[in-house]
Amino acid sequence: MSLRTFTHEKTRALLVLLLAGVPFYCSAQQLTPVSGVVKDSTTGQPLTGVTVLEVGTTRGATTDAHGRFTLTPVRSAGAVKFSYLGYNDKLIPLTQAGRLKNVRLSTNNKTLNEVVVIGYGSQEKKDLTGSVAQLSAAKIQDRPITRIGQAIQGQMAGVQVRATTGEPGAALQIRVRGSSSISASNDPLYVVDGVPVPDLGNINPSDIASIEVLKDAASTAIYGSRGANGVVLITTKKGNSGNAKFQFNAYFGVQTLAKKMDLLSSKEWINMYEQAQDSAYVKEGLQSGFNWSPSDPISVRLKNLGLPANGRSNTYIPDPRWANGTDSLDYIDWQDAFYRPAMISDYQLSASGGSGKLTYRISGDYKDQDGIAAYSNYKLFSIRANLQAKLTSYLTLGLNLAPSYSWMDGGNVDGKDAQSHHVLAIAPVAEKDAGLNSGIAPYGRYFWAGSTQSPIAYQRETTNELNRQRLLSSLYLLADIYKGLDLKVSGAWNTDQQNHKTYHPTLGLGQVPGTGSSGSYTTSNTQYYLFESLLTYNRSFNGNNISALAGYTVEQTNEATTSQSNKQFANDDLTTLNMSTSTPTRSSTGELKRTLISYLARVQYNYKNKYLASASIRRDGSSIFGTDSKWGNFPSFSVGWNMAQESFMQGLPWISQWKWRYSYGENGNNGIPDYNAFGSISPDNYSFGESLVNGYVPGSLSNPDLHWEKTQSSDYGLDIGFWNNRLSVSADYYNKYTTDLLLNVPVALATGFASGYVNIGHVRNQGLEFAVNTANLTGQLQWNTSFNLAFNKNRVLQLGTGNAPIHTGFSHQTQLITVGQPIGVFYMYDAIGVYKDNADLKASPHMATNKQGDVKYRDVNGDGTIDVDDRTIVGQPDPKYSWGIYNSFTFKGIDLSFLIQGAGGNKVYDLIGRAIDRPGMGTLGNALGRWRDRWRSPSEPGDGHTPRIDGTTGSQYDSRWLYNATYVRFKSLIIGYTLPNGLIRGVDHARVYFSGENLFYLYNKDYGGYSPEALNTNGGDYGAYPDARTIMVGINLGF
């Protein structure tokens, strides 16, 4: 049965059942309503949003702005439970109705009863045996977050978030407990409200109730072949019974370039140019047997070169106008011109509430963010509706719908050969009249510069639009079958349509519009279906608490892509493609289907919440893998001991929590491209007799045994709390051992292929994590601190045949995967200076071709000469540690919080720096500022690190662009003021705030690029979209 028919059948069945369910709607006897007011027991302030629930029913309400509630109970002998975050629950029997009039809740500092979302369920934090990091809405909602990863960064021990690009709308890189894979994906699995999604794009951060990151294998094994990199669970907010509550949030801000790179000024560039021309001129003379002097004036040079009196040559002859400076030419600082202050604004409105059997929360968000790069912009419009209906006493129906639409304009900034690269590479001098339009008609390129066109004009004139239409939807039916036995049947349908349009008009001087133009339109459509049945059983008896789960899930993804490109247009009037007015260069469609079937089971047990145990297993079958290895089993178990509850600890009342945890589990990583098990045959055409003939050639190696990577990991944890948990500490040690790595192993090209996927090799990640939470002050001035710190040690333990090291990175020449080292250590020549003169050259080990003024490399093997064997390991790309410290203060209505965050022990390879900086790059473009201190002659040796302008090591990869990536960043600061209650009539809650994101580095000693977090091309930073510093003001209104 194909999934389509399968899905149809299931959907039909579900509908029938739902309809059939309606008659079951059972009405119970209604009693007299009760009402009252809920207040803080110490301050006497009314509490807004307290959940009021009739125990054992779904009958509930929430308190309004004045703390008032009304509830119509269904059982006369029942009880009402009041619960509110940060307060102790209170239970009042309906028989004592008088006590309901004035309810006082007392605050608690305990977090023991917090509920944590885990895979396919939730659990009270005190019963948790796995390692799960949680971020509650409180830490997200008061901060203007544009990307979800931003919320997590610095907040969770062992969850490393890296802002690899500053591009608006782009995702952040999330790594849970290091990288365990070499060739497959290291991204965690993202799950939104129980439904796996490929990324977190287009999701409104304000809709999030909590983010949980499952870190250890016992927690992630329930996700089987996708769990090895950790699981990020996003739970969205639901409505609560009660009157409609509205929340309006808005913020406005301005973003500016967080850090500028040091390049040569226009004057310095000219100076370097002149020196290069002198050298070329002398060499050209030598070729023809003349001794031309570098001091020859322009007229002599023209004559010698056989050029007319008005001739020019950018190789040999300076621009005579250089002498006049800005009187004749425009000197441009392209970074200042290209990166501009950019506006950001965001408006969110939500309504939530519920009456009787229906609860809802509906929200909308509109975000408009200009990028700091000229002519770049991101807009997002999203809606989320979470609805839940109690159909009968035992059936609950839920629907979550989240459509969204985003527009990204003016892409093409991030990465190699994109505009951020050009901004740095373009010559800082232009013709006086051309200025910022240099190279764009009606202005030609500056004769002494390269062909790079003004990146600003380029951004203005070209079209690069990516829009994304996404719908996340899920429908579930929850049935209370029999005393603690529940069945949840759910279906999800996620659709993602992305359209990418580009148009590059003909911009050069003297070119006929359209002739050099090119345009493209690509689409990708992804349809994802999930069907899931979960049977859960919860039972408590005589101190034994059992919770069991059995489930079955089927997932299918269908992708369809189209791609069209045309060039040579009739004119540049239209930006759409039409084969009658332009030449098609590409027209193709693609299809892809991926399936996954899983069975899962879990049992959690505890005795008096003291002795805890849990075990789970998942069996996954996936289409991604080879015909011979489709199925895998992923077991786990964990145990815990709440020692503080033992009688021998009762004499230590200041210890409020002492829990030991241990877990072990196995899971997998299936993050490789589809169909890799099959050797592909690719088209490679040819022509005979002036006509095209089709050709097909082997495209990749096949491997029918391909299967998932297996990770076995264990986790030892300790959670301690003192003084009612005013101080709580969590510590974890983990050992994650990955085998059967999906490795894209280089193979001898004699096979016809450069590499092929195999399951081979072992990697280990070991680490320590600490999380400390303290309530430093609890009086009128409250001060809370949370601190987290994580260390990760990554080692490759085994590789393919003979443990042959694998060269990787940029052009396979900057990084190495080798046994005993972390994955992808930087491997290159270690630059230790410059040969300051011929004597130094002679006395030091060197390459045969080296000259004085060249970069000097370390003679690693000590053989007295420099060659490929002197390349060496010079650092690792992934941080050895990461940490964050978050402080929050409240005093009366004022709140202040700030986050300082850092990572370190790693290096970053600044490929963009290398691209514009290699010795001998020529002078047609700009270079790094350090060239002002270059080696000029033995008597002018410069800074001792920057070589001569025409050095011979230009093609080498060396450590001159390798920087220490350790940083400490003052990431965010928020100061808010909440207006006193009742100041504005009809408004329950009003807060205004000021916030700053990416404020400044406390430590980032020597990174030459924009951000030490940047990462885009083969382990390096090749012109990432720079980070923006954002200053914002915002309001939160609840009414």
Place this chain on the structure above:
Amino acid sequence: MKKICFSIILLAFAFTSCKKSFLDLHPTSSITSGNFYQTPLDIQQALNGVYASLRDWPVDIYLFLSEVRSNNFYAVFEDGQRDWFDINNYQLTPQATLLHDTWQSLYQMINRANEILAHIDEVTFDDPATKEQYKAQTRFLRAYAYFQLVRLWGSVPLANKVITPAEGIQLKQSPPADIYKFITAEMNAIRDSLPTQYTAAGDVGRATQWAVKGVLARVYLTMAGYPLNQTDKLDSAGALLQEIVAHEGTTPKLMLAPNYGDLFGYQHDNQHCIFEVQYISGGLGEGSTFPSEVLPNLSTSLVNVRSLQSANRLTISQDLLDSYEPGDKRFDVTFDTSYTTNDNPPQHGNTPFFKKFVDFGLTLTNYDDWPENFPLLRYADVLLMDAEVLNDQAGTPPQAAIDMLNRIRSRAGLPAIHPATKQAFQTALARERRHEFADEGQYWFSLVRTGQAVPVMNAWFKATSQSKSITQNKLVYPIPQTEMDVYPGLYTQNPGY
């Protein structure tokens, strides 16, 4: 009761499972190795794929690894940005991307051929002769790829069948003599299997019998010289060349076109050359980049033409320009020394560039879409090789050899010459070859096999004050570092790198 019924229905529904085949998915928008090589059409398309590899040869092998290596080019500016500077300056290291790319392209071509040979016998052809022809073309092209490999690198791994990754790291290099033995055995096996010419549109440009014999003659001639010095191979080369010369005029391609200028340009594709790399323009991805690689900023209707000379300071050497005799008609066909650039305002340019393969006035939208074919073997080459063999075999230059040399000179508008000694003839022939085939990538390989590369290059370095000299180590390239690194100890690096 209702609740129970309902629960049972729901449970039954919840745990229905689907078929096992649900997981057995195959690619729907790409072909896999499991279902290809099954029909004669598959084989024909796979063979076209082998030919497609030839498109990498002109730029990578004939321009950068041959012309740029020789004293035909001079890198003024010490520009480390691209590999060609290092090639010209003899600073090339095993990390050079171009070396990797060329090695990869040639072994891909060999693998493409090996896959055909592994499957072709299982395919039923209506016409067995077609099958034999496909096989012969495949074997020829595979042997030709090995000829490039052995000329460029010396000892290289010899994969004469499809090999797995595990076999790949067991396969060591074979010495040049073994590689040459394989090449000649393969080409000899099929030397008479192919037609003398093709007329069907979809076939014009495939390897003919004459292409096989001409290339095989060049292989023998190379074996007779440096580094193997198997002088007995002169006779083998001579026999093949004389067979071709004996058939002069039997096909339009076995003739010396009267006008040198008519040999080049896209209008003359497939007219005068025995074997050519085929290109067509039209945005199909089948165009040539070769002409663009040696262009300055020209004022033509061409747009987006990537320029090598102006941006990267790789100029034609004065030595080459000065070596032409006055009145050599080939000079103006080969070079442009005075032109207008597309700068603003337009400039007069006088830095010479190769215009042999540039069709002026042709409107292209991209630098990589030139339609000109690139010659791999021309009849003039056959004549000069034959003249070389005849002279080398004799004590003094035989008249037949002198006649052949003078036919080439006469077409170039130059007077006949009569070198008196064997050595004088060799010198004259070397110069003729340099001029006749300038920008066609033949010169460097001739220098190497005739043992002239080291003295010629060192003399030029000295004359142009380039403070360097080379040894025989530099006559082959370093094995790409990526290959050295695949399995340490598998390959031995060429000495001097």
